[in-house]
Amino acid sequence: MRRAVVLLSLVLLAPGLAAVSASNAPVVFLRDGLVVGVSGSAEATWTTSTIVQAGDTAFLSVACEACTTVLSLDGTELFAGTGSVTDVRPLEVAGSLNFELQFGTSETAEVSFLTSTLAASTQRPQPTDAPFTTLDVTGPGIDWWGGQLDRPRGDLGTAQRVIFQPSHDTDGYVLVNLSEPGWLDLVERAGDGRTVLDVRLHEGSSEVNLDVQWSEGDGMRWARLAVGLGQRVLVQASTAYPTATSAVDLVAHPAQGELRLLEDSNEGFLLVGHGGDRTVVDVRGSEVFTLTPITPTTLRVEHLVDGAWLQNAVFEISNSTTVWPLPNAVALRFTCGSPSCGAVGQVRDYGDVGSGHDAPNALDVTSNLVLNGTLVGFLPLNGSAEGHLVRAVHDVADVLPIHIDAWEDSVHLLSVTVHAPGGAVVVDLVPLDPTTGLIDEEARRTITMNEEDSISTQVGRGTHLLRLSVPDSNTTLAEPWGNALATLNYSVTITHVVIDEGEQPWFPPNETAQVWGERVRWILGFSLLIPAFGFALMQRKRVRLSKTIAMQRALLSRISSRLDAGREPKLERRDLRRALDAVAMLDFDEACSGWGTPEVSYRTSGIALACWRLDPRLAEHDGERLLIGLSNNGASWEVVALRLDAPLGEAVNIVSVEPRFHHRGEEVFLDTLGANSVTFLTVELERGPTYVDVEINGLVEGRPQASRATESLVLGVQEDE
Numbered sequence: 001m002r003r004a005v006v007l008l009s010l011v012l013l014a015p016g017l018a019a020v021s022a023s024n025a026p027v028v029f030l031r032d033g034l035v036v037g038v039s040g041s042a043e044a045t046w047t048t049s050t051i052v053q054a055g056d057t058a059f060l061s062v063a064c065e066a067c068t069t070v071l072s073l074d075g076t077e078l079f080a081g082t083g084s085v086t087d088v089r090p091l092e093v094a095g096s097l098n099f100e101l102q103f104g105t106s107e108t109a110e111v112s113f114l115t116s117t118l119a120a121s122t123q124r125p126q127p128t129d130a131p132f133t134t135l136d137v138t139g140p141g142i143d144w145w146g147g148q149l150d151r152p153r154g155d156l157g158t159a160q161r162v163i164f165q166p167s168h169d170t171d172g173y174v175l176v177n178l179s180e181p182g183w184l185d186l187v188e189r190a191g192d193g194r195t196v197l198d199v200r201l202h203e204g205s206s207e208v209n210l211d212v213q214w215s216e217g218d219g220m221r222w223a224r225l226a227v228g229l230g231q232r233v234l235v236q237a238s239t240a241y242p243t244a245t246s247a248v249d250l251v252a253h254p255a256q257g258e259l260r261l262l263e264d265s266n267e268g269f270l271l272v273g274h275g276g277d278r279t280v281v282d283v284r285g286s287e288v289f290t291l292t293p294i295t296p297t298t299l300r301v302e303h304l305v306d307g308a309w310l311q312n313a314v315f316e317i318s319n320s321t322t323v324w325p326l327p328n329a330v331a332l333r334f335t336c337g338s339p340s341c342g343a344v345g346q347v348r349d350y351g352d353v354g355s356g357h358d359a360p361n362a363l364d365v366t367s368n369l370v371l372n373g374t375l376v377g378f379l380p381l382n383g384s385a386e387g388h389l390v391r392a393v394h395d396v397a398d399v400l401p402i403h404i405d406a407w408e409d410s411v412h413l414l415s416v417t418v419h420a421p422g423g424a425v426v427v428d429l430v431p432l433d434p435t436t437g438l439i440d441e442e443a444r445r446t447i448t449m450n451e452e453d454s455i456s457t458q459v460g461r462g463t464h465l466l467r468l469s470v471p472d473s474n475t476t477l478a479e480p481w482g483n484a485l486a487t488l489n490y491s492v493t494i495t496h497v498v499i500d501e502g503e504q505p506w507f508p509p510n511e512t513a514q515v516w517g518e519r520v521r522w523i524l525g526f527s528l529l530i531p532a533f534g535f536a537l538m539q540r541k542r543v544r545l546s547k548t549i550a551m552q553r554a555l556l557s558r559i560s561s562r563l564d565a566g567r568e569p570k571l572e573r574r575d576l577r578r579a580l581d582a583v584a585m586l587d588f589d590e591a592c593s594g595w596g597t598p599e600v601s602y603r604t605s606g607i608a609l610a611c612w613r614l615d616p617r618l619a620e621h622d623g624e625r626l627l628i629g630l631s632n633n634g635a636s637w638e639v640v641a642l643r644l645d646a647p648l649g650e651a652v653n654i655v656s657v658e659p660r661f662h663h664r665g666e667e668v669f670l671d672t673l674g675a676n677s678v679t680f681l682t683v684e685l686e687r688g689p690t691y692v693d694v695e696i697n698g699l700v701e702g703r704p705q706a707s708r709a710t711e712s713l714v715l716g717v718q719e720d721e
Contacts, residue, residue: 066104164237352387391485397469410502434462588631606634
């Protein structure tokens with residue numbers, strides 16, 4: 001199918017513009033991809049062109065006072081006129097169709113310039129044996145209506161266009177069908193407003209008039225209708241005037257697609273799509289969905305229960321509509337049944353006591369879940385919780401457990417206060433025997449309340465039940481599922497008082513347990529001393545290594561020499577990590593002498609900084625590896641961060657730190673720098689910056705303080721430089 005062409009779209013403007021000076025170049029105003037206005041000064045010229053085929057029809061309409069319009073095909077002039085002009089003509093040969101607009105004075109010209117690919121007939125097609133044109137249905141991802149639910153976009157997609165020229169005694173016709181069942185969009189792009197468009201449906205030997213609902217806006221009108229298998233659409237253009245003109249676009253879409261499910265900023269979602277589109281939404285626990293339309297919308301809702309889609313309900317949404325999932329439903333499927341659909345969806349949970357699930361309406365009191373106290377949704381002792389009796393989903397009763405963990409033979413007083421302002425509620429407090437799980441009928445309490453009331457009873461340890469129900473349960477269960485019945489919201493407050501603590505269980509140990517208990521204590525005692533011995537050995541090694549470093553000079557140069565001799569870099573990195581730990585035991589000046597002369601050093605009254613650039617072969621990530629030493633001779637620093645800043649503006653990114661301090665971007669977080677402490681660490685940077693400045697920030701006695709080296713460390717310099 002050959003695509004209909006909008007000659008004055010943005011795509012065609014750039015290559016087709018005539019050479020004009022920058023000072024008097026016309027200004028083009030676009031609407032939905034079509035030119036509706038061209039403003040120019042006197043003697044300004046605006047042109048555009050496109051390739052046409054033989055059999056196309058050109059439609060030209062210009063409204064102005066003193067402009068000149070010229071239409072030509074491959075250099076041959078077809079039409080020329082001054083002022084407001086209209087021209088419709090068939091094109092007998094293919095070529096380059098050129099449109100030129102010359103301004104005689106400063107003004108704005110209203111322009112419509114289109115071509116068509118469908119030919120209108122002046123003979124009325126009959127339901128049988130009439131020639132028709134087949135429109136291909138657009139493929140996935142082609143959405144002509146875009147994000148606007150109530151109007152088409154300027155992008156034509158795979159539309160075809162027909163240009164009608166009816167008169168008072170002659171009508172224009174076009175008959176089309178779709179390559180498969182789908183939706184047909186009709187958009188009147190341009191015309192003089194004198195044309196009446198009627199739509200009829202052919203099926204077999206019958207013809208049916210369609211009551212098409214046309215929408216209008218921005219100089220266009222449009223409609224969408226469903227077309228089934230074996231059906232054809234007849235568009236008739238008529239007028240009561242001597243002549244009239246109308247350009248109509250036709251484009252077909254699939255009958256079924258995917259409703260777009262978009263997240264909403266208010267913790268909800270947006271359903272956006274068109275006729276036949278569908279989407280699936282998961283249902284988790286006790287969720288209910290509220291849909292509020294943003295355009296006239298009809299949705300079909302299906303519930304996925306045990307692998308089958310149930311309840312083919314249809315909602316014509318004119319205001320907020322609530323969808324209650326069926327019991328055990330795991331998903332909802334929404335299908336758009338109107339030309340366009342748009343709704344804001346909100347999801348809320350009607351679960352009880354914050355469990356995310358609806359409390360059961362009945363429970364076997366002999367269940368092990370009750371006896372073991374492992375039920376979900378327990379009411380808090382000495383606290384409050386909220387629940388809901390949702391009549392719309394036949395939720396007529398909630399059974400809520402109360403668990404008391406106490407000693408044997410203990411006695412407790414439970415006081416339950418229920419506040420239910422939505423209507424009467426039956427409250428049943430059911431104590432259970434902790435051993436058998438049977439109901440203690442003597443301690444059981446039941447009342448019917450209308451607003452707020454309390455009941456109390458004495459119970460033992462274990463799990464007990466509180467059942468709340470509506471008095472008219474049979475009436476509620478007789479209503480259809482999801483009917484708009486009022487929800488009874490309630491809150492429960494539990495007050496728990498220990499009357500008798502009971503007896504604490506005690507079991508005397510046997511002789512074997514006593515003997516082995518003593519042995520185990522000795523074994524555990526010696527086991528706990530093992531880490532102390534290990535720590536002492538490690539400390540001894542650290543002291544020896546620190547003394548060795550203090551006696552050496554230019555240790556970093558020795559490392560480079562060993563690497564030159566062929567030693568593996570990972571072995572040198574391991575020794576360097578050990579040295580970092582040991583050198584912290586030395587005086588800062590001794591430690592600096594052991595490493596060698598710093599490339600950057602800085603001292604204040606309390607802080608000393610020193611920095612060395614390490615041999616590039618010590619880098620683990622092909623970056624720049626630095627050695628940095630810090631000494632604090634003053635008060636303790638807190639919330640300490642070491643910052644490496646590039647003074648020339650490059651980005652600094654730290655990729656690794658030894659020892660393993662937390663780092664991000666250009667900062668290393670040291671936490672605390674104690675008084676009279678020495679810290680050494682290595683930092684590896686991504687290659688890129690030429691210079692870096694070393695800076696330390698923190699809090700001293702609760703006040704911000706910073707120290708920054710006065711000179712920058714030069715990076716990227718080779719050893720022989």
